[in-house]
Amino acid sequence: MAELLGFPPQVLFGQLLLGLINGAFYAILSLGLALIFGLLNIINFAHGAQYMMGAFFAYLLLNILGIGYWPALILAPLLVGVTGIIIERLFLSRLYKLDHLYGLLLTFGLALILEGVFRHLYGVSGLPYAQPAALQGGQNLGFMYLPNYRAWVVVASVAVCLGTWLLIEKTKLGAYLRAATENPTLVQAFGINVPVMITLTYGFGVALAGFAGVLAAPIYSVNPLMGSNLIIIVFAVVVIGGMGSIMGAVLTGFGLGIIEGLTKVFYPEASSTVIFVIMAIVLLIKPAGLFGKAH
Amino acid sequence: MLDTNTSVRPSPGAAAAPALLEVENLQAWYGESHILHGMTFQVRRGEVVTLLGRNGAGKTTTMKSVMGVVGQRTGSVRYQGTETISLPPNKIARLGVAWCPEERGIFASLNVRENLMLPPVVKPGGMSLEEVYDLFPRLKERATSQGTKLSGGEQQMLAIARILRTGAEMLLLDEPTEGLAPVIVQQIGTIIRQLKERGLTILLVEQNFRFAATVADRHYVVEHGQVIDEIANSELERNRAKLEEYLGV
Numbered sequence A: 001m002a003e004l005l006g007f008p009p010q011v012l013f014g015q016l017l018l019g020l021i022n023g024a025f026y027a028i029l030s031l032g033l034a035l036i037f038g039l040l041n042i043i044n045f046a047h048g049a050q051y052m053m054g055a056f057f058a059y060l061l062l063n064i065l066g067i068g069y070w071p072a073l074i075l076a077p078l079l080v081g082v083t084g085i086i087i088e089r090l091f092l093s094r095l096y097k098l099d100h101l102y103g104l105l106l107t108f109g110l111a112l113i114l115e116g117v118f119r120h121l122y123g124v125s126g127l128p129y130a131q132p133a134a135l136q137g138g139q140n141l142g143f144m145y146l147p148n149y150r151a152w153v154v155v156a157s158v159a160v161c162l163g164t165w166l167l168i169e170k171t172k173l174g175a176y177l178r179a180a181t182e183n184p185t186l187v188q189a190f191g192i193n194v195p196v197m198i199t200l201t202y203g204f205g206v207a208l209a210g211f212a213g214v215l216a217a218p219i220y221s222v223n224p225l226m227g228s229n230l231i232i233i234v235f236a237v238v239v240i241g242g243m244g245s246i247m248g249a250v251l252t253g254f255g256l257g258i259i260e261g262l263t264k265v266f267y268p269e270a271s272s273t274v275i276f277v278i279m280a281i282v283l284l285i286k287p288a289g290l291f292g293k294a295h
Numbered sequence B: 001m002l003d004t005n006t007s008v009r010p011s012p013g014a015a016a017a018p019a020l021l022e023v024e025n026l027q028a029w030y031g032e033s034h035i036l037h038g039m040t041f042q043v044r045r046g047e048v049v050t051l052l053g054r055n056g057a058g059k060t061t062t063m064k065s066v067m068g069v070v071g072q073r074t075g076s077v078r079y080q081g082t083e084t085i086s087l088p089p090n091k092i093a094r095l096g097v098a099w100c101p102e103e104r105g106i107f108a109s110l111n112v113r114e115n116l117m118l119p120p121v122v123k124p125g126g127m128s129l130e131e132v133y134d135l136f137p138r139l140k141e142r143a144t145s146q147g148t149k150l151s152g153g154e155q156q157m158l159a160i161a162r163i164l165r166t167g168a169e170m171l172l173l174d175e176p177t178e179g180l181a182p183v184i185v186q187q188i189g190t191i192i193r194q195l196k197e198r199g200l201t202i203l204l205v206e207q208n209f210r211f212a213a214t215v216a217d218r219h220y221v222v223e224h225g226q227v228i229d230e231i232a233n234s235e236l237e238r239n240r241a242k243l244e245e246y247l248g249v
């Protein structure tokens, strides 16, 4: 087949797909971070650890209870969500009146503890998690080979991001959430139980991270440190997109994944730093982020 | 100092009615600063009662304390006989108290219709969306605009309109005429009188006592976090000099 821009199409589209997959994880994770930051005013540093927990819960459900991928795709995020609710009730709810910094320190500490516990129990070499049978194999599209599971990851992520966006922008519940993000006191004075809403939002935000973790388990090995590697990039994504916007988080996530993928083709040396370079430029030109509102 | 003149003519039947809202020795703090020093007043069912007083007297803090959004408060606030001093705001709202804050609190991330539909219905008997639109036709025209794109007057209308759907029987209106053009102030006066005719009970904060006189049954004068005087609306003219001194106008 002919070359595209001087590269074999397999290489170009292969990297584009990899970029899209990474972008899918960036999008789901930064979406959860934006939701949590909006309502709780907390920068959830435990997000990477909660992503890792999603993958581990899927692994444990399979290896202890024999529960496979599809049920785990629901159950593992639910379990992560429940641990999130406990964390919010026990710890985070005490910090809302304090500076952002306290929430950041607390969740950073939690991340270290969670990673330490899983590291202690399972080591760092990584545990295998097989692709579900229905998604093994792939399609030869002519210009590239598309593994079924990777296509599924992209489709599932887009669906989850779109679903979350619809929930927030188009439903009554979403209107409560948007309003409470602006002025929680007034929303509570209308009769809404805002503290419960905050708890559930944290649960939902970290459940999204858990969902991403299950999606990731068959691609990357299940590893206690899988989240801490990813979360640094996700924070850069959030800085670039701006904390204020749900759609902004999603678009920036996918967009940067693709840019990163293309950089691997055209200038591989820069592929691991391109996001941080973009972050620096955005911070200089538009400090509130591409979709953020200046305060 | 209390005006005991019996020619007070509150709204029909109100004199005999038990107080819907009874505030007794209400104290409130923001952190270290002690703001309310024992507010005591009552609002009977169907009445429109104002809190008058200079800037910083504690009128807004009183409303916030009744609504439950000031965390540190002591004393007693009874609504329909229920003690609310230690209830969270959402529980107080569910009893049938609704608040229209001084800064209006229109949500920028919601359009006009979403702003209008946001407060949940807490009691039967509130207005339907159609009735609200009849009262505020402008809000229907602007239904899909971003809430904060409305003019100041429209935002104030929206802030009042959205609590009329909820079925709340007691409305706390904090300076609804502040900064608005005279025609809009008149409209708001008309609306308040209509709400009173519907049987709603209103606690109104005002700086503009000329406006207050056109809608209210009674006035409490607030100074340094305390009620220092009570004046029936019919006595307002006679007490004008005194009032102007209180308000520093």
Ligand SMILES: Nc1ncnc2c1ncn2[C@@H]1O[C@H](COP(=O)(O)OP(=O)(O)O)[C@@H](O)[C@H]1O
Binding pocket: B030, B033, B035, B053, B054, B055, B056, B057, B058, B059, B060, B061, B062
């Ligand atoms: N959030 C706050 N924190 C600290 N002090 C406040 C706060 N809000 C109001 N105050 C102070 O409380 C006093 C009463 O304010 P407020 O109730 O708003 O008065 P009014 O509504 O009568 O103008 C003022 O001295 C004001 O500076």
Ligand SMILES: [Mg+2]
Binding pocket: B059, B060, B061, B102, B175
């Ligand atoms: Mg005030």
